[in-house]
Amino acid sequence: MAKQYSFYPGCSSQKGASSSNYLTSTNSMCKYLDIQLNEIPDWNCCGASIGYAGGGELPRITLSARNIALSEQHNPGQDVVATCAACWLATREAKERLDHSEQMKADANTALKEAGLVYNGQQKARHMVEVLIEDIGFEALGKGVKKPLKGLKIAGYVGCQTNRPFGVNGESFENPMYLDNMIETLGAEAVTYDQKVTCCGGALAFSEPEKSQKQIKDIIESAYDHGADMIVTPCPLCQANVEIYQGEVNKRFGTKFNIPVTYYSQLITVAYGGSASEAALDGQLIRATKLEDLAGK
Amino acid sequence: MSKYRNSFLKEVEEKVEEGNWVKMCMQCGVCAGSCPFGPHWAHPPQEIFMMIRAGKREEVLSSDSMWMCTSCYQCIVRCPRKLPITHIMHGLATYASRLxxxxxxxxxxxxxxxxxxxxVKVGRVNELKLSLGLYFKDGFGQGVKNAMxxxxxxxxxxxxxxxxPMEFFGGHGVSDKSGFHAMLKKAQEIEDQRKKPA
Incomplete structure (x- = not known):
């Protein structure tokens, strides 16, 4: 029987939004892995990190409390699973605050009452990579590989928010290995480079482009210097920042970057025999041609 | 004992998110050295903490240092005293906004x-309007230039x-808008009550 999860897809995954390719490939990946994602009905934005500026503490935490309350009501007994790093972080952080403070929980529930909801704190908030690592495991993941991603050299870019402050159980903050292990499990080569957990600037890519593009440049430069021909990440903002600003970075720093940045869900889909469209490879601004070729074989 | 405590530290402890942690800083500076935007902070976090303890209210709250936080959480995981530095910076920034x-x-x-x-408008982020809002925040002329x-x-x-482009005319949102808005309004009311500036 399929594993069931209460799914929190997040704003950027929606049709016509910046990580819609993440959702398409996640759905394909889950079909191959026999994972059933039950979307939380009427979920709302988590406030991301930058939401602090306008939202403050309680309104921000109440956003996540509403999602968890809806999940508890409609998908009882299931873990909340997010694909977006910020969605996961905000939800897990909110749960921690709500469960550690009676006052915060009471306040959030007073607000939730206005929407006819109640937060009980019964469900865990997890990231999709945790499901892959902990509930499926690398060994089982490797068994389903039909097309090993042979010859691909991939820089696993973990970034910040799937890694800090919570991270994946048993991994170090400075050098988490799960993404490299996943890449190797799929038959590709994981490149060792020194910018695996460097910040891409996050939301400040919009407000402080110059400072953020320096971060992005360092990440891509290191990936290239260590022989990577693709970058893969578990975070939609890492993906967007590192992929779409390459033209800007090139203009600013005189570089000639043109490296594809994909999601782990796209790699898994292709390795499991999925087509390029199932892996949403048409959603790349910089086409992942080597992966497309493999998918087409 | 309260008379030995300067009033700004007390204010931060009471009104700023996770502000009760500020006194725990031991001034090691690992946060400053770990921050990806470190060189751009006029006052790195450990300096901000010391300034709070020294009662430098205006200097702290009118500084743009806290606004350099990218929410990468590097400072939190490296802090030997486990201060939730990211959240304190967000809290200080928000508090400065309120004031x-x-x-x-x-x-x-x-x-x-x-x-x-x-x-807040529809419960989900509309990326098109967000980008346009950013480009056009300094007026129409500058907006066209930015967009180009x-x-x-x-x-x-x-x-x-x-x-x-069709997101301009609507787009994704929650269905229960009235419940969503009533919930946030109530949350904001409680927040205002609890965090009212001293």
Whole structure:
């Protein structure tokens, strides 16, 4: 029987939004892995990190409390699973605050009452990579590989928010290995480079482009210097920042970057025999041609 | 004992998110050395903590340092005293906003507010309106220039179906808008009550 999860897809995954390719490939990946994602009905934005500026503490935490309350009501007994790093972080952080403070929980529930909801704190908030690592495991993941991603050299870019402050159980903050292990499990080569957990600037890519593009440049430069021909990440903002600003970075720093940045869900889909469209490879601004070729074989 | 405590530290402890941790800082500076935007902070976190303890209210709250936080959480995981530094910085920035002490045209404050207002409207972020709001925040002329400069990024995203021009006329949102808005209004009321500036 399929594993069931209460799914929190997040704003950027929606049709016509910046990580819609993440959702398409996640759905394909889950079909191959026999994972059933039950979307939380009427979920709302988590406030991301930058939401602090306008939202403050309680309104921000109440956003996540509403999602968890809806999940508890409609998908009882299931873990909340997010694909977006910020969605996961905000939800897990909110749960921690709500469960550690009676006052915060009471306040959030007073607000939730206005929407006819109640937060009980019964469900865990997890990231999709945790499901892959902990509930499926690398060994089982490797068994389903039909097309090993042979010859691909991939820089696993973990970034910040799937890694800090919570991270994946048993991994170090400075050098988490799960993404490299996943890449190797799929038959590709994981490149060792020194910018695996460097910040891409996050939301400040919009407000402080110059400072953020320096971060992005360092990440891509290191990936290239260590022989990577693709970058893969578990975070939609890492993906967007590192992929779409390459033209800007090139203009600013005189570089000639043109490296594809994909999601782990796209790699898994292709390795499991999925087509390029199932892996949403048409959603790349910089086409992942080597992966497309493999998918087409 | 309270008379030995300066009033700004007390204010931060009471009114700023996770502010009760400030006194735990031991001034090692690992946060400053770990921050990706470290060189851009006029006062790195450990300095901010010391300034709070020294009662430098105006200097702290009107500084744009806290607005350099990218929410990467590097400082939190490396802090030997386990201070939730990221959240304290967010808290100080928010508190400064409430008091109207943020430097004029601080870009991250402006973008953060834009983001919040955007998501509150229909319950989900409308990326098209968010980008346009950012480009046009300094008026129409500058907006057109900004939009033109980012044209290739926008067109690339549209081609990849990751930006939808039709979002301008509506787009995704929650169904229970009235419940969502009533909930946030109540949360804001309670927040205002608890965090009312001293």
């Amino acid at each position: 109207g002490l943020v430097p004029k045209s601080q870009p991250t404050q402006a973008f953060g507010q834009l983001f919040w207002d955007n998501l 400069a980012m044209q290739s990024v926008g067109l690339g995203l549209m081609k990849a179906k990751r930006l939808n």
